[in-house]
Amino acid sequence: MTSEGRPLRADARRNRARVLAAAEQVFADKGTGASTEEVARAAGVGIGTVFRHFPTKEALLEAVLVDHLRRLAEHADTLADEGDAGAALFGFFTHVVRQAAGKNAYTDALGEAGVDVRGTTAEFGGRMRAALERLLVRAQRDGAVRPDVGVAELLALMVGVSRAGEHAGPEVQARAAEIVFDGLRAPAADIQVR
Structure with a gap:
């Protein structure tokens, strides 16, 4: 949407999407300290195009974060309808953990720039929480996860x-996730026979 509330033209939507994709890659490769000029070069657009869509670097970072959360929510929604609820x-837990460094x-x-991150991400954070709750309830109903675990x-x-x-690296992170999964799994006696 434009600042007047009109939908973006098709070429403007494409440019915005290119800038977002390039920003995500540049920030992943070089950190959030990378410049908007680097993002413009990676997107193949002029710096004016970047600033037309994202007037500040914080606005660009915010848009990348919101887009990331939107994709996570969509992924969780998709998984909520798949066969093996526990898997x-x-x-999804593993997917979120692997992508967390960029999100963090x-x-x-x-946060350091004074942006209200909770307010900015509330819509997609709420969607992701709802999708995660559906995943959890299904896994509990199927006997894959203990019943006393809540989404919080x-x-x-x-x-x-x-x-x-x-702080500890990917190997420790993967091992920690496996330990957590062992704690989340329902005891064998509680697994329902289908």
Whole structure:
């Protein structure tokens, strides 16, 4: 949408999408300190095009973070309808943990710039939480996850394992996730026979 509330023209939508994709790649490769000029070069557009869509670097970082959360929510929605509920939940948990370093970098940079990250991400954070809850309920109904786990605990575990990876490395992060999964699984006696 334009600032007047009109939909973007097709070429403007394409340019915006190119800038977002390039920004995500540049920030992943070089960190959130990379310049908007580097993003413009990677997107194959002029710096004016970047600033037309994202007036500040913080606005660009915010848009990349929101787009990332939107894709995570869509992925969780897709998994909520797949066959093996336990595998879907644990697969999504692993996916979130692997991508967390980038998300955390955006969140930290925006927080340091004084941006209200919770307000910015509320819509897609809420969608992701709802999709995660559907995944959890299905996995519990199928007997793959213990019944006393709530979505709040699951999110806390995701955050903990994600942050651990930033300090201990990917091997420890993967091992920590497996330990968490063992704790989340329903005891063998509770598994329902279908």
